[in-house]
Amino acid sequence: MFFDFLSSFFYKKPQTHLMDFMPNVRGELKKDFPLAKQTWFGVGGPAEVFFIPKDKDDLAFFLSSIQNIPLTILGCGSNVLIRDGGIPGVVIKLGKEFSYIKVDGNDIICGAATRNGEIAKTALDAGLTGLEFLTGIPGNIGGSTKMNAGANGSDISKIIKSAVMIDNFGIQHILGKDDFIFNYRDTTIPIGWIFTEITLTGIPEEKTKIAETMNNIRAQRLETQPTNVKTAGSTFRNPEGLSAWKLIDKAGCRGMHLGGAMVSEKHCNFIINTGNATANDIEQLGENIRLKVMETSGIDLKWEIRKMGVKAPAQSSFGGR
Ligand SMILES: Cc1cc2nc3c(=O)[nH]c(=O)nc-3n(C[C@H](O)[C@H](O)[C@H](O)COP(=O)(O)OP(=O)(O)OC[C@H]3O[C@@H](n4cnc5c(N)ncnc54)[C@H](O)[C@@H]3O)c2cc1C
Numbered sequence: 001m002f003f004d005f006l007s008s009f010f011y012k013k014p015q016t017h018l019m020d021f022m023p024n025v026r027g028e029l030k031k032d033f034p035l036a037k038q039t040w041f042g043v044g045g046p047a048e049v050f051f052i053p054k055d056k057d058d059l060a061f062f063l064s065s066i067q068n069i070p071l072t073i074l075g076c077g078s079n080v081l082i083r084d085g086g087i088p089g090v091v092i093k094l095g096k097e098f099s100y101i102k103v104d105g106n107d108i109i110c111g112a113a114t115r116n117g118e119i120a121k122t123a124l125d126a127g128l129t130g131l132e133f134l135t136g137i138p139g140n141i142g143g144s145t146k147m148n149a150g151a152n153g154s155d156i157s158k159i160i161k162s163a164v165m166i167d168n169f170g171i172q173h174i175l176g177k178d179d180f181i182f183n184y185r186d187t188t189i190p191i192g193w194i195f196t197e198i199t200l201t202g203i204p205e206e207k208t209k210i211a212e213t214m215n216n217i218r219a220q221r222l223e224t225q226p227t228n229v230k231t232a233g234s235t236f237r238n239p240e241g242l243s244a245w246k247l248i249d250k251a252g253c254r255g256m257h258l259g260g261a262m263v264s265e266k267h268c269n270f271i272i273n274t275g276n277a278t279a280n281d282i283e284q285l286g287e288n289i290r291l292k293v294m295e296t297s298g299i300d301l302k303w304e305i306r307k308m309g310v311k312a313p314a315q316s317s318f319g320g321r
Contacts, residue, residue: 018048018089023065026054027095035082035091038074040138042230043279044082045309047072047091055097056166056196063192064170066090071168072308073194075143076115079232084279085310094142098196103128106202107161112142112195116149119200124210128202130159132213136221138233142195148187152217157182161201168192185237185304226266230273235286236301245269247299251292258285280311 019031033050036042053059063071070089074080098113103126110119116134119141123131133152137144145163148156160180165173167190181188189195221227236244245268248254254268260277263285264270271282290301 018069021066022049022051022090023062025051025062026058027062028052032086033091035074035077035086038093039077039080039082040230040232041077041081041273041277041279041282043084043273043277043282045084045086045279047087047089049090051090051092052095053092053097054095056172059092059094059194059196060166060170060172062092062170063166063168063194071192073142075113075140075146076138078138079143079147079149079304080306080308081232081279081282083283083307083309083311085312087309092194094140094194094196098142099140106204108200108202110141110198110200112145112197113140115140116144120214123200123202124207124214126202127204127207127210129205129210129213130154130202131200132210132217135214136217141198141200145195145198146187146189147185148182149185152220155182156187156200159200159202161199163195163199164197165189165193165195172196224267226264226270226272229264229270230275230277231264231270232305234269234304235271235289236269237304239299239301242299243269244301247293247297247301248289251289251296253289253292256285256288258288261285263289279309283307 017031022029030050032046034046035044051062053062072087072089072091074091074093094113098111100111101114101119101122102109103122106128108119108123116137116139120131120135133150133154136151137149145156145160160177162174162176165175167173238244248268253263255265256263259281260274261281262272262274264272271285293299293301
């Protein structure tokens with residue numbers, strides 16, 4: 001007892017970090033990596049460990065080598081709110097090796113990190129219609145498939161043919177469209193599974209018509225949505241048969257502020273980081289909107305933006321193996 005007391009003065013237990021237990025990968029592993037710049041909102045704390053796999057095999061090896069560690073996958077960060085305390089565990093982001101497009105007949109095969117805009121442009125060059133709506137949706141096709149992103153009367157479920165996924169044990173699966181359940185702004189996938197490649201399909205059409213549709217979509221967005229601002233797009237899902245923005249407007253929330261967060265004057269379902277917002281400002285403003293909409297319309301708005309991580313500084317997720 002006396003010895004324990006004495007030794008506590010001289011012996012400091014070595015501090016372990018999740019990083020110390022990471023496998024030997026070929027990609028990049030970063031410790032306590034700031035995530036704010038990885039998101040469109042530009043807010044949020046660090047990832048305990050951030051991993052950019054070198055390629056598909058590296059990702060599979062990594063996943064097969066770790067167990068019981070929380071995993072979060074980040075796409076382009078255009079639909080997420082990462083909380084100020086950051087994300088415990090490992091955050092995976094697919095890098096440039098996962099950004100590629102191949103056209104095969106009416107199919108467009110895309111690496112999961114390919115930007116939607118590039119895919120829409122490739123479809124135009126190939127004379128394939130049906131993918132025009134992607135032109136206005138920021139983000140990568142992996143995140144967009146998870147979100148079943150959509151606009152202008154279409155969504156991913158209408159153009160997807162198949163996808164390659166890697167599960168949380170590092171095993172690859174090739175899935176057809178019918179293997180997925182697509183909902184409004186969500187695709188049901190098993191926890192921890194990651195899209196690595198998506199095959200979309202289009203219908204042959206005159207390029208001038210496709211170009212015209214894309215131009216109209218771009219013009220409509222410029223007219224109705226704020227541009228060059230830090231936002232994650234629509235904050236709340238549209239309740240069945242209703243428009244979230246109309247409910248928010250009716251509740252008098254247009255232009256409402258909290259800290260550095262503000263409800264867009266132009267599109268009141270968009271929350272904007274005016275420059276110095278914290279994730280907490282954004283989340284709290286969102287909750288205030290929900291409260292006001294509930295008071296004025298009796299409707300419980302549901303977040304469309306994915307909230308990730310913890311409010312307080314992150315505690316290590318490492319609990320041994
Ligand atoms: C200005 C603006 C306008 C927008 N307009 C629209 C719109 O019209 N329609 C619309 O639907 N959305 C819209 N969005 C939201 C957003 O762009 C889409 O949801 C987009 O598809 C998200 O893609 P991302 O790569 O940024 O995904 P992220 O935001 O990084 O992630 C979204 C979700 O997908 C998961 N995920 C990411 N990559 C993978 C992967 N490879 N495998 C498995 N899961 C993954 C993440 O864990 C997270 O749950 C808009 C956003 C902005 C900022």
